[in-house]
Amino acid sequence: VVQQLGRLPPQLLLDSPARLPIIVSMPSAARSIRLLAWAIAARWFRPFAPLTALYFAQVTGSFAIGMFAISVSLVAQAVAEVPTGIVADRLGRAVVFRLAAFASLAAVACYAAGGTVLPGLPLLLIGAVLDGIGLAASSGNEDALIHDALAAEGRAHDYGRERSRVASLTQFAGFVAVMIGTLLVTGSLRALVVVSLAPAVVAAVLSLAVRDTPVIQSHEPIRRPHLAPVSTSLRALRHDRVLLALFGTALLAGVLGSVVWALQPAFYALFLPLAVVGPLLSLNFLESAVGF
Numbered sequence: 001v002v003q004q005l006g007r008l009p010p011q012l013l014l015d016s017p018a019r020l021p022i023i024v025s026m027p028s029a030a031r032s033i034r035l036l037a038w039a040i041a042a043r044w045f046r047p048f049a050p051l052t053a054l055y056f057a058q059v060t061g062s063f064a065i066g067m068f069a070i071s072v073s074l075v076a077q078a079v080a081e082v083p084t085g086i087v088a089d090r091l092g093r094a095v096v097f098r099l100a101a102f103a104s105l106a107a108v109a110c111y112a113a114g115g116t117v118l119p120g121l122p123l124l125l126i127g128a129v130l131d132g133i134g135l136a137a138s139s140g141n142e143d144a145l146i147h148d149a150l151a152a153e154g155r156a157h158d159y160g161r162e163r164s165r166v167a168s169l170t171q172f173a174g175f176v177a178v179m180i181g182t183l184l185v186t187g188s189l190r191a192l193v194v195v196s197l198a199p200a201v202v203a204a205v206l207s208l209a210v211r212d213t214p215v216i217q218s219h220e221p222i223r224r225p226h227l228a229p230v231s232t233s234l235r236a237l238r239h240d241r242v243l244l245a246l247f248g249t250a251l252l253a254g255v256l257g258s259v260v261w262a263l264q265p266a267f268y269a270l271f272l273p274l275a276v277v278g279p280l281l282s283l284n285f286l287e288s289a290v291g292f
Contacts, residue, residue, distance in 0.1 A: 029162075032149040032213065037166040039097075039206035040142060041173035043104050043134075045199035047181025048111075048192035049174060050281035053262045054269060055111070055189040059120035063266060069124040070262050076132025077139070082230065084137045092212045093145050096137045101207035103134035105200040112193045142166070148213040168292035171285045178282035185274045 048055055056066030088096040110127030114120045146166065147159050177199070181192045237244045268277045 029149040029153045029155060029213075032211070033146055033162055033166065035206065035209055036097075036142065036145055036149075037169050039101065039203050039210065040138070040166060041170050042199045042203035042206060043101055043138075044170050045173045045177045045203075046108070046196045047177045047184065048189060048196055050178055050278060050284075051181075051189055051192065051265050051274070054265050054274075055193060056124055057266070058189055059114045059124060061120075065121060066124075067259075067262060069121070069128045070258075072125055073128035073132040073135070074258060076129040077135040078132075080133045080136035081139060084133070085140070088141055088144070093141050093148070094210045094212045096141050097145060097210050098204075098207040100134045100137035100141070101200075101204045103130045103137065105197070105204045107131035107134060108193065108196050108200045112190065112197060145210070145213070152213045164292045168289045171289035171292060175282050175285035175289060178278050178285065182275055182278040182282075185278060189274075 053063070053066055053070060056069050057063045060066050060069070084096055084099070087099070107127040107130035110123045110130065114123040114127070143163060146163055147156060150156050150158055150162060177196075181195070184191050184195060237247055265277050265281060268280060272280070
């Protein structure tokens with residue numbers, strides 16, 4: 001019905017009784033964004049997050065192998081970026097949002113079971129791939145859900161403020177999670193991962209209530225190949241050296257940033273007890289929450 005309404009002139013839509021059931025059943029932007037915010041915050045409520053490298057090293061017996069598992073997650077995210085975008089275009093953003101939540105839940109379950117049911121490395125690698133898929137499914141998709149909810153009420157100009165609030169809540173949830181995890185740190189970090197299953201389940205349940213916001217268009221949408229943005233970007237990089245340099249710098253910064261973040265707990269653990277490492281790293285989340 002929404003697709004057919006999108007082909008009608010705006011003047012006809014304003015007087016059309018067919019639009020009334022859609023508007024009546026459409027949740028308010030505030031309610032939709034609040035639901036999204038809590039679902040995202042629950043998904044990233046991971047007490048073990050800053051100590052992931054230490055936990056992987058504990059399970060596999062090697063920091064090198066543990067870092068390899070973390071790198072697999074980043075590669076999986078890069079590979080899944082375009083396919084998850086295509087799925088969002090075909091099936092809706094809410095479907096991909098649920099995919100992110102359930103992939104994250106499955107990833108945490110694999111992390112928790114690593115070294116118990118099966119040898120540690122295979123389950124960690126499976127969890128890393130699922131985590132990467134979850135990250136790809138949430139990348140950009142959450143922003144689009146927030147924007148669509150606001151645009152449906154003519155409030156697209158509020159996007160920056162609302163997106164910052166959601167990001168702030170997510171980062172604050174990470175801070176609280178790490179502080180709670182500090183109280184649970186023992187000789188084994190597995191307890192932190194097991195505890196992280198509870199908020200992951202909550203996030204998955206909340207994701208089932210997320211709905212796509214019907215976007216009424218006054219014109220036929222432009223149909224383009226799904227990989228058109230990729231080919232356009234590659235052509236731009238080939239012909240613009242400045243853009244290529246900026247891309248290379250951003251790529252290098254992203255890679256080094258990920259490595260530094262993953263290895264920070266291992267470095268701090270050389271000098272500090274684990275009970276102190278968590279709160280120290282949690283300051284990153286608190287600073288980001290305040291910044292947003």
